[in-house]
Amino acid sequence: MADDELYYHVDGDLVPAAEASVSVRDRGFLYGDAVFETVRVYGGELFRWADHAERLADSAAAISLDHGLSPTELGARVTETLEANDLADAAVRLSITRGVGSGGLTPDPEVDPTVVIQVEPLPRGGVNAEPVREGPATLQTVKTRRVPDAAIPAAAKTHNYVNGVLARLELRVSDADEAVMLDGDGHLAEGATSNVFFVDGDALRTPSLDGPVLPGITRAEVLDIADAEGIPVTEGSFTPDDLRNAAEAFLTGTTREIRPVGTVDGIEVGGGPVTTLLQRLYDARVERECYGGQRLSDGRSDDPEQSGGGDGVDGTQTDA
Structure with a gap:
């Protein structure tokens, strides 16, 4: 799937990637005043979403960005974006900026956040997966x-x-x-x-x-x-x-x-x-x-956690 065929989620709306944009006055653009997470999607499942959502919340707290969006609401927007692109295996980048301010470096007391969700198709993960990056x-x-x-x-x-x-x-x-x-x-x-x-x-x-x-x-x-x-x-x-x-x-x-x-x-x-x-x-x-x-x-690969482990630190077998 080409990038121009994708849909992104921008401030609550799904838009073609080619039309996705934020204001030039957005603080994420002007100052990098924003937080983000990259989440891996396997088989339609957001892998370790709770951990990513917690880290996103911690990042926002670290820069005093009170965006008012719950992990449930953010997760729903991510799911909507994946469904719009018919993607079961992908990388998702979820960004939250402090939005457009009144000007100057000091943030406004009230926040109207900008929320952008981008997706990128990736190969299937799991056992016998095709690596995203070839070679060591x-x-x-x-x-x-x-x-x-x-x-x-x-x-x-x-x-x-x-x-x-x-x-x-x-x-x-x-x-x-x-x-x-x-x-x-x-x-x-x-x-x-x-x-x-x-x-x-x-x-x-x-x-x-x-x-x-x-x-x-x-x-x-x-x-x-x-x-x-x-x-x-x-x-x-x-x-x-x-x-x-x-x-x-x-x-x-x-x-x-x-x-x-x-x-x-x-x-x-x-x-x-x-x-x-x-x-x-x-x-x-x-x-x-x-x-x-x-x-x-289905017999395509052994599960080391079920079949008795693999090589340990010293080259010996370890229990799985």
Whole structure:
């Protein structure tokens, strides 16, 4: 489906994508004064919608944006948009701005929010799914640092993405396709649009949310799967060398799910048994919850949670 054939939801109305627009005086356009969520849709189901809705509410609270819309109302608008486009597998971007103000940087006391829902068709997820992005990720550590939490709350998913844009611009001199960003002290933070995990032989490790790290929904899902599998996890402070010297590494994000890392700063890292196991378990969850376990019951693929597990951190079998 071409973009110009899609319908978007703008302030309560479905409109052709080519006609979708907001005012040039909208504060989301003028100042990035807006919050958003990207939600994955599998088989017509909004995956982890409650978690996304909660994070959206937290983001709005962090910038004092009282938009007055409930998760139920927002979810209904998303569903209406998916149905209008006849999409069962997609990515949804839901944005809420503070709307058109009277002028100046200071927000008006009363808010008339602008709500925009965009959709993008994606391949079917779950077991034996076609990946959204082919091949392992190539990472490059960049000079652009993450904005300190005291400046812009890291937990707030806002339209202020210039920080990530600058990081991605640095990749033009390399073959990398994702930027690894550090905090002000030079420790690992996250990718420009992803959370970072790696394995050092003893445990699964990821930067702590104590730093300027977005609390990713897929990140939380991976931590939950690891806990259920008995895979040790350390959330802490790590250096770029920790990532470069890792046994394996991967990125997490809503649309790309769990993506193995091939290289970091030109150093080969690669995937491995832990990454593979987590991918299989993640896909199995999606398959059961969103597709009724169709590909788990028709013999197309084994369910690691039903068939006795997969390779653990040390290469041994783990119970599922």
